[in-house]
Amino acid sequence: MAISTKFTEVFGVEHPIAQGGMQWVGRAELVAAVANAGGLGFITALTQPTPADLAGEIAKTRDLTDKPFGVNLTILPSINPPPYDEYRKVIVDAGIKIVETAGSNPGPHLPMFHDAGIKVLHKCTSMRHAVKAQSLGVDGISIDGFECAGHPGEDDVPGLVLIPAAAKEIEIPMIASGGFGDARGLVAALALGADGINMGTRFMCTVESCIHQNVKEAIVATDERGTELIFRSLRNTARVASNAVSREVVEILKGGGQFEDVKDLVAGVRGRKVFENGDVDAGIWTAGTVMGLIHDIPTCDELISRIVGEAEDIITGRLAGMVGAGEAELASV
Ligand SMILES: Cc1cc2nc3c(=O)[nH]c(=O)nc-3n(C[C@H](O)[C@H](O)[C@H](O)COP(=O)(O)O)c2cc1C
Secondary structure: OOOOOHHHHHHOOOOOEEEOOOOOOOOHHHHHHHHHOOOEEEEEHHHOOOHHHHHHHHHHHHHHOOOOOEEEEEOOOOOOOOOHHHHHHHHHHOOOOEEEEEOOOOHHHHHHHHHOOOEEEEEEOOHHHHHHHHHHOOOEEEEEOOOOOEOOOOOOOOHHHHHHHHHHHOOOOEEEEOOOOOHHHHHHHHHOOOOOEEEOHHHHOOOOOOOOHHHHHHHHHOOOOOEEEEOOOOOOOEEEEOOHHHHHHHHHHHOOOOHHHHOOOOOHHHHHHHHHHOOOOOOOOEOOHHHHHOOOOOOHHHHHHHHHHHHHHHHHHHHHHHHHHHHHHHHHO
16 A cells, blocks of 8 residues: 655655755665655755765765655855855756755756756745745745754744645645654644655654764654754744753853854754764754654664554544544434
8 A cells, every 4th residue: 555645646756755854864875765665865965065975975875776866955044155056066967856945945946957857845934935936836845844853934833734824825745844753743744735744853763864873862762842942033043952052052042142152052063973973962963843752763664664554554544433433423313
């Protein structure tokens, strides 16, 4: 059995489950494992230090899978922006067929991607950005609710409202993101009007994710309250794991501090060390509230099979049974 949706049809994957871009995490082994399990994995372009390294990572992924996978291109405001044009050219030249854009307006990238036959899945955190992206001609929307790891935007609307609100306006395939980790979430997303789910934190905590085992174990041990929202006052909110460093950043900014005052605490190089060395207090690392639903470290194949299999059971068993029970009760009155 399988769950077919507009998303699986348009993006050519078996299951309506995506693994969104993740800085330092979205590498060949994870992306290929997701692809081999029938999901849609994205290599994170900017995790690769140079465009040439991205070409190498794409080649490495192809050695590990012959199933479709994509590349995430995150475009955020930055003082020293990476050479986005060169990363984009590598994506096109490598023959990638699916790109996840995030962080800003996908408009400037669409002509080049569409000319190359690339489908664009745009990830955003608000209705207005989803509607705008649809009008610009993207091929799919990934909508991130307030629960999500990373940048939830500034509107603070959780998925329970954001997903059905967006589903009303979005006609192209739309997947729900933020807080998804199991079959119940997938069924809920479908019920709310989405065509599938995108997961970050849940895929971080799998066998094939290349981060240190200590971080995976920390995710399993943490509950749904284990995150902090940093950079609120700077209007660049990020949801990260709660630790000594993120709590200090929150305090400094609450007290009127500016980016300069926390710059060293939030340095990317410190966060990267968390994933490499397994010291979960070494810096800032991204994770979402869904940690409260993560209790194990499965392979991607086990995870995706479990989510799809249990989702089918919920739909055909528990939910169908409720409808049937209602009818039976009515018939007996
Ligand atoms: C460690 C980590 C790094 C992330 N880095 C990026 C990124 O570079 N670009 C991006 O578009 N999203 C990034 N995200 C967000 C995910 O793609 C996804 O939207 C989010 O994790 C969904 O929420 P969830 O963690 O509750 O599943 C990151 C998430 C995590 C957990």
